[in-house]
Amino acid sequence: MVDARAGQRPSPRVEGRAAGLGWGVGALLVATAAVMVVALYMALVWAPPERLQGQVYRIFFFHVPVSWVAYLAFAVTFAGGLAYLRSGRASWDRAAAASAEVGVVFTTLSLVTGSIWGKPILNAWWGWDVRLTTTLVLWLIYLGYLMIRAYAAEQAQGARLAAVVGVVGFVVVPINFFSIRLWRGLHPGPNIGTEGGLEIEGAMAATLFVSLAAVTLLYITLLVARIRLRSLTDAVGEIKARLGVGGIR
Amino acid sequence: MKNFWYLFAAYTVIWAVVLGFVLSFYLRERALRREVEALKELLDRQEGHTAPGEGDKVQG
Numbered sequence: 656m657v658d659a660r661a662g663q664r665p666s667p668r669v670e671g672r673a674a675g676l677g678w679g680v681g682a683l684l685v686a687t688a689a690v691m692v693v694a695l696y697m698a699l700v701w702a703p704p705e706r707l708q709g710q711v712y713r714i715f716f717f718h719v720p721v722s723w724v725a726y727l728a729f730a731v732t733f734a735g736g737l738a739y740l741r742s743g744r745a746s747w748d749r750a751a752a753a754s755a756e757v758g759v760v761f762t763t764l765s766l767v768t769g770s771i772w773g774k775p776i777l778n779a780w781w782g783w784d785v786r787l788t789t790t791l792v793l794w795l796i797y798l799g800y801l802m803i804r805a806y807a808a809e810q811a812q813g814a815r816l817a818a819v820v821g822v823v824g825f826v827v828v829p830i831n832f833f834s835i836r837l838w839r840g841l842h843p844g845p846n847i848g849t850e851g852g853l854e855i856e857g858a859m860a861a862t863l864f865v866s867l868a869a870v871t872l873l874y875i876t877l878l879v880a881r882i883r884l885r886s887l888t889d890a891v892g893e894i895k896a897r898l899g900v901g902g903i904r
Numbered sequence: 905m906k907n908f909w910y911l912f913a914a915y916t917v918i919w920a921v922v923l924g925f926v927l928s929f930y931l932r933e934r935a936l937r938r939e940v941e942a943l944k945e946l947l948d949r950q951e952g953h954t955a956p957g958e959g960d961k962v963q964g
Contacts, residue, residue, distance in 0.1 A: 699915075711907035714914040721918075760925050764918055771914045775907040873922070880929050887936050894943055 680883060683876040687869065694869035697862040705859075714772040716862055720870035722765040722790075726828050728758030728874060729797065733825040736818035745889065748814045751821055752804060753881035755797050757874055762794045769842075777841055784840025789831040796824035 698716035705712035735751025738744070769787070770780045781787065800820045807813025835844050855863070 709906055711911050713911055717915070717918055760921060764921055767917050767921075768914045771910050771917070775910050877925065877929075880926075884929060884932055884936070887933070887940075891936060891939055891943065895939075898943070898946065900943070900946070 680876060680880045683872065683879060687872040687876045690865070690869040690872055694862070694866040697865050702859050702862040703856070708776055711772065711775050714768055716866045717870065718765060718768040718772060719863065720867040721761045721768070723867065724870045724874045725758050725761035725765060725793075726832065727871070728754045728761060728878075729793070729821075729825055729828055731878070732758060732797070732800070732821040736821035739814065739818050740822070745814075748818065749882050749885045749889070750878075751818060752801075752814075753878050753885055755800050755817075755821060756881055757877045759794065759797045759801060760877075761870075761874070762790065762797070766790060766794060773841070779841065782841035784842055785834040785838045786831065786840060786842035789827055789834055793824070793827045793831055796820065796827060800824065 694716070698713055702713065702716070704710050731754035732751045735747045735754060739747035739751060766787075769790075773782075774780050800817045803817045803820060804813045807816065834840075835842055
């Protein structure tokens with residue numbers, strides 16, 4: 656009886672892992688904040704105004720990185736989902752779900768900032784062209800992924816179903832990426848070295864590169880923090896289930 | 905500055921969403937820590953009630 660209860664306590668390994676991730680999140684947060692300050696300075700002050708769009712083009716320095724890093728987030732969900740379906744290991748599922756959550760937030764930012772940028776430049780908040788529509792579809796797919804997890808009757812069943820959605824839904828990512836190269840629409844073409852895109856000069860390219868580094872670091876920080884939170888939630892849920900307290904997911 | 909409000913709105917949305925997301929982590933972690941403390945208390949009470957003296961053995 657006593658041994659059984661001792662097993663209900665969070666193991667030192669779980670607590671140690673959570674503490675280690677906590678230190679990792681702290682270090683990542685400091686690094687992200689430092690690079691983000693530099694990126695914001697470059698995007699809002701240092702980079703010159705664009706010849707045709709003036710100052711409003713500066714939205715580009717975060718709109719493009721959040722869109723690219725959302726692809727990365729969904730790629731991690733795809734890989735994590737595949738690994739989970741093959742191995743059944745909860746750590747893969749946690750990584751995939753955490754990445755999907757951050758990816759949905761970044762896709763939301765991509766949609767909203769794109770819409771705000773489109774109004775003064777294209778005189779439209781929204782248009783049903785291929786890039787915009789497939790971005791919305793991508794957002795809906797991964798929102799569905801999170802809803803399946805949240806509302807599944809059984810956690811393991813929800814994780815398996817969501818993993819399938821995360822793997823199959825990833826097919827929209829390359830369609831979304833290549834859409835502006837294959838079809839003409841409301842959305843501008845590729846930005847560098849192609850007709851129809853912004854005219855990117857050296858300082859603008861450098862700013863884009865630093866912003867991309869900042870947003871990638873932000874993604875990694877949020878991902879690690881979310882995985883840590885999921886690990887803790889799962890550990891507490893297991894202990895409560897063994898104690899018969901229940902009511903936790 | 906022409907179109908300044910669009911630029912302002914875009915950056916405001918970005919930081920409001922990111923900070924809101926980070927705040928949600930903080931609140932969820934705080935709630936979780938409270939739950940862990942409550943569970944520890946529950947375990948201590950159960951151990952103390954059903955098996956007096958066993959806690960000392962585990963500690964030792």
